Amino acid sequence: MANSKKKHKSDTDKAAKNEKSGKKIKNENKKAKPEIAEPLIQEQKGEVSNEMGGKENKVTTEFYDKELSRLQVELVKLQEWIKHKGLKVVVIFEGRDAAGKGGTISRIVQTLNPRICRVAALGTPTEREKTQWYFQRYVPHLPSAGEMVIFDRSWYNRAGVERVMGFCSEEEYWEFLRSCPYFERLLIRSGIILIKYWFSVSLEEQEKRFQARIDDPTKRWKLSPMDLKSRELWVEYSRAKDDMFAYTDTKVSPWYVVEADDKKRARLNCIHHLLSMIPYEDLTPAAFQLPERPGDKGYVRPPMDEQTFVPDVYK
Numbered sequence: 414m415a416n417s418k419k420k421h422k423s424d425t426d427k428a429a430k431n432e433k434s435g436k437k438i439k440n441e442n443k444k445a446k447p448e449i450a451e452p453l454i455q456e457q458k459g460e461v462s463n464e465m466g467g468k469e470n471k472v473t474t475e476f477y478d479k480e481l482s483r484l485q486v487e488l489v490k491l492q493e494w495i496k497h498k499g500l501k502v503v504v505i506f507e508g509r510d511a512a513g514k515g516g517t518i519s520r521i522v523q524t525l526n527p528r529i530c531r532v533a534a535l536g537t538p539t540e541r542e543k544t545q546w547y548f549q550r551y552v553p554h555l556p557s558a559g560e561m562v563i564f565d566r567s568w569y570n571r572a573g574v575e576r577v578m579g580f581c582s583e584e585e586y587w588e589f590l591r592s593c594p595y596f597e598r599l600l601i602r603s604g605i606i607l608i609k610y611w612f613s614v615s616l617e618e619q620e621k622r623f624q625a626r627i628d629d630p631t632k633r634w635k636l637s638p639m640d641l642k643s644r645e646l647w648v649e650y651s652r653a654k655d656d657m658f659a660y661t662d663t664k665v666s667p668w669y670v671v672e673a674d675d676k677k678r679a680r681l682n683c684i685h686h687l688l689s690m691i692p693y694e695d696l697t698p699a700a701f702q703l704p705e706r707p708g709d710k711g712y713v714r715p716p717m718d719e720q721t722f723v724p725d726v727y728k
Contacts, residue, residue: 471675471677471678472675472677472678472681474677477677477680477681480681481520481680481681481684484681484684484685484688485520485523485524485684486524487688488521488524488525488684488688489524489525489697490693490694490695490696490697491688491691491693492525492526492529492530492561493696493697494691494693494694494696495529495559495560495561495691495693496529496559497559497696498559499558499559500558500559500561500606500691501555501556501557501558501559501560501603501604501605501606502556502560502561502562502605502606502608502691503555503556503561503562503564503600503605503606503607503608504561504562504563504564504608504609504610504687505564505567505569505607505608505609505610506518506563506564506565506566506567506610506612507566507567507569507573507609507610507611507612508610508611508612508613508614508671508673509612509613509614509619509643509650510619510623510639510640510643511614511619511622511623511626511635511640512612512613512614512619512673513612513614513673513676513679513680514565514566514610514612515565516676516680517612517671517679517680517683517684518532518563518565520680520684521563521684521687522563529559529560529561530560530561530562530563531560531561531562531563532562532563532564532565533551533554533562533563533564533565534564534565534566535550535551535554535566538550547568547571547585547588547589547592548568548592548596551564551567551568555600555605556605568589568593568596569593569657569661571585571586571589572586572589572590572593572653572656572657572660572661573650573653573654573657574639574643576653577643577646577649577650577653578639578642590656590657590660590661591660593660593661594660594661594663594665594666597661597663597665597666598665598666601665601666606690606691607666608669608687608690609666609667609668609669610668610669610670610671610683611654611658611668611669611670611671612671612673612679613670613671613672613673614673614674615674616647618673618674619644620644623636623640623641623644669686671683
């Protein structure tokens with residue numbers, strides 16, 4: 414295993430040296446940055462401590478709601494720009510269990526058109542998929558022109574849960590670490606804008622969130638046997654993440670770490686950063702007045718008692 418690790422490490426180190434020496438793929442979309450408005454907190458200089466507090470304090474609900482609404486308007490503008498320019502965007506969300514990935518994804522897509530921005534959350538691979546090239550089952554979910562795809566977990570499962578839980582062999586694991594940077598280069602060379610987020614949460618905060626899921630019947634389904642097992646393997650997951658970053662945190666395709674102990678702060682920071690990664694312009698149509706409706710043209714509605722209605726329980 415040691416020899417295998419050295420061999421694969423050597424392969425990846427060569428690729429890293431090529432990047433540093435200038436032999437890297439140019440990602441044109443990272444050259445220019447859009448002019449995103451600064452967070453509203455900058456406009457409230459006299460209320461900074463009240464709104465945000467220090468980093469150890471939680472973001473207030475009032476500030477969070479106001480800033481999230483502003484950022485969601487910007488996301489709609491970004492969506493229209495992606496459609497207009499035919500961009501292909503992939504955003505990967507990885508991180509610890511209960512780190513807040515799902516909540517952030519929900520806020521991103523909340524106001525967007527699902528035909529333009531969709532979420533890919535693949536389940537356990539089938540027996541047939543297990544025999545395929547590892548990246549094969551992810552390829553059909555990649556975006557076409559004018560689309561953004563958000564991966565809620567991704568091909569990095571192999572470097573995380575599969576590695577720690579023993580769902581893949583040593584050979585499959587090291588082959589993934591060797592192949593992944595090249596796979597991502599291929600995506601970028603094909604014109605895909607690839608953005609990767611890692612949500613980091615402390616052991617103490619994760620424990621609080623696990624307990625909150627147990628206490629809330631509407632969230633209990635989120636706590637799977639795999640999540641409970643991960644509690645016992647905190648250090649193993651930490652090591653797996655460190656190894657994954659060593660091989661896949663490249664200049665061409667870097668990881669962006671989101672500190673997620675404060676869910677609301679993490680969501681705002683992540684969305685703001687996402688908006689800063691893709692230059693876009695405001696294509697929002699101008700407001701207009703609705704024209705008057707035409708007459709009923711003699712239409713008569715059928716009797717109400719001939720239709721079946723949902724019971725009016727909440728009167």
